[in-house]
Amino acid sequence: MASILINAIKRLHVSPQIRLCSLNSAAVTTTTANKTINILKKEWEFPPLYTKPREVWIENLDSVEEKKLGLIELHPMVYAAPPRIDIIHSNVIWQRKYRWVSWAHTKTRAEVRGGGKKPWPQKGLGRARHGSIRSPLFRGGGVAHGPRSGKSHFFMLPFHLRLHGLTTTLSAKLAQDDLHIVKDLELPTDESQYLVDLIENRNWGPSVLIIDDTDYAPRNITAATDNLLHVNIMPVYGLNVYSMLKHDTLVLTQAAAEKIEEKLLYHLHSDNRERMKKFKIDQV
Amino acid sequence: MGSRQITEKSLSMLRSLPRITLANIRDNPGSKITQKRGRGQHGGDKHGAGNKGSGQRQNYMRLGYETGNNPFYLRIPHENYYRGHHLKREYPPMTLLELQKLIDRNRVDISKPIDIASLIKSGLYTLNPDQKHFGVNLTDDGADIFAAKINIEVQWASEQVIAAIEKNGGVITTAYYDPHSLFILKNPQRFFETGQAIPRRMIPPPDAIEFYTSAATRGYLADPEKISQERLKLSQKYGYTLPNLESDPQYEMLTDRKDPRQIFFGLQPGWVINLKDECILKPKDEELLQFYSM
Numbered sequence: 001m002a003s004i005l006i007n008a009i010k011r012l013h014v015s016p017q018i019r020l021c022s023l024n025s026a027a028v029t030t031t032t033a034n035k036t037i038n039i040l041k042k043e044w045e046f047p048p049l050y051t052k053p054r055e056v057w058i059e060n061l062d063s064v065e066e067k068k069l070g071l072i073e074l075h076p077m078v079y080a081a082p083p084r085i086d087i088i089h090s091n092v093i094w095q096r097k098y099r100w101v102s103w104a105h106t107k108t109r110a111e112v113r114g115g116g117k118k119p120w121p122q123k124g125l126g127r128a129r130h131g132s133i134r135s136p137l138f139r140g141g142g143v144a145h146g147p148r149s150g151k152s153h154f155f156m157l158p159f160h161l162r163l164h165g166l167t168t169t170l171s172a173k174l175a176q177d178d179l180h181i182v183k184d185l186e187l188p189t190d191e192s193q194y195l196v197d198l199i200e201n202r203n204w205g206p207s208v209l210i211i212d213d214t215d216y217a218p219r220n221i222t223a224a225t226d227n228l229l230h231v232n233i234m235p236v237y238g239l240n241v242y243s244m245l246k247h248d249t250l251v252l253t254q255a256a257a258e259k260i261e262e263k264l265l266y267h268l269h270s271d272n273r274e275r276m277k278k279f280k281i282d283q284v
Numbered sequence: 285m286g287s288r289q290i291t292e293k294s295l296s297m298l299r300s301l302p303r304i305t306l307a308n309i310r311d312n313p314g315s316k317i318t319q320k321r322g323r324g325q326h327g328g329d330k331h332g333a334g335n336k337g338s339g340q341r342q343n344y345m346r347l348g349y350e351t352g353n354n355p356f357y358l359r360i361p362h363e364n365y366y367r368g369h370h371l372k373r374e375y376p377p378m379t380l381l382e383l384q385k386l387i388d389r390n391r392v393d394i395s396k397p398i399d400i401a402s403l404i405k406s407g408l409y410t411l412n413p414d415q416k417h418f419g420v421n422l423t424d425d426g427a428d429i430f431a432a433k434i435n436i437e438v439q440w441a442s443e444q445v446i447a448a449i450e451k452n453g454g455v456i457t458t459a460y461y462d463p464h465s466l467f468i469l470k471n472p473q474r475f476f477e478t479g480q481a482i483p484r485r486m487i488p489p490p491d492a493i494e495f496y497t498s499a500a501t502r503g504y505l506a507d508p509e510k511i512s513q514e515r516l517k518l519s520q521k522y523g524y525t526l527p528n529l530e531s532d533p534q535y536e537m538l539t540d541r542k543d544p545r546q547i548f549f550g551l552q553p554g555w556v557i558n559l560k561d562e563c564i565l566k567p568k569d570e571e572l573l574q575f576y577s578m
Binding site: 050051080081082083085086088089090092169171172173175176177178205242245246248271273274 | 288290291292294295296298299301303304305306309310311312315405407471
């Protein structure tokens, strides 16, 4: 463990990150050594002040081999947020708990059948005094303070922890090279094997979560992922911390990456006092 | 959340560490403290609750209860000046210094008239109309350094405040809003989503009519000519030269006022604001027009 850390520290080279952002540029084409690269620059409503935008390759899905179609700039507030493992953890705990209803159940001494009669007289036998054979002290008796069914573990994580949970997880995925951006989800075939080969070829982890900005994915990719239980498709509104961690690799379409960025930036910069209020289950 | 250098460093560190999965995340050490019942020689005796009685049984008495005495809050007779305190109007204060800070930090837009809605929208002033709050009382703290030219509408203001604003070439109006109008102004979006028509603003109650019709307090029901006389009088009293409104480039903005029946700038009573289709529905029925024009 110590050697891993030392290696990690050796590899660190934090370059000065301060620069002024050019805001008024769209697609820039850079020609380097007979190759053209499309760099998609964006105009954000809240541009990053002290950091460079993250530049990520846009890849393709229409061939097994990887082709780089261009570069996209991503906002560092969303895709390079501080990697807070504790916030990720609290999100995972919340996602496990809020839908968990515990059905474990035991009977109390009143619910166990029988036990109405005093087992033996109070005095004169030299035995301990007892009023019921179903008391928790008796074998076959009721359980004191046992679990009662239908116990809800629902709670709501504070709004900003949910918000930062998403930015932190996205940033951690990007920092660990587990986040890839693809142009679109068009596949040339509906064979599952094609997708398996593609994942193998690009060294994506076996399990892949694909996020698109619409509910309807193209037919080929739907058919191809149908039999692959470890490759799943999800719309942007379903994006969550638990699923991102459950899958090794996160694949966003370009539109999805932009939509996630736009929505998270909106909430990071707006007045959220209404959303920050204490959550009530019976709120109207 | 942390400095940028630390963030960059930890992200590049993460790059050479194992992948974060459901199996290797944990909370910050020590972030969760579970309460344990003390055991053993010193912790276990009474578990910290003391010996006998109310303390040991952790029977916390209700507030003000004096174990059978005639409690203080009943022993002291009712003071006459509290009569009707539950009906009195309250105006939560905001100082001129706070207003100046809002302006300096771009929390309010001074190129438009400022009203209670824009003060609440700044996020640094809160109002609870259900607790008999009837609007903002602009107080004179920081009057000597107030330096913005604004057109502001408040619910209560003192003479010094009026002088401080008018000295900078600004305009101040005191206007009454009934609690329902204030609820609407506090969160306009929530009201518009209900799909109701914007109601008329109610006229002030009898005991407030004098304040809001007086030109000296810049009441919204006062005669405009008397107000301009009072502006001149106040400038002479406090010894500043009154900037000329007519020659001001922002004359249009500075003379913008709400109708006494109007709640929002630019929106008339009776209109329905459809946020979904982004359109305004205006009444056409003769009876409705007559009702809302009154």
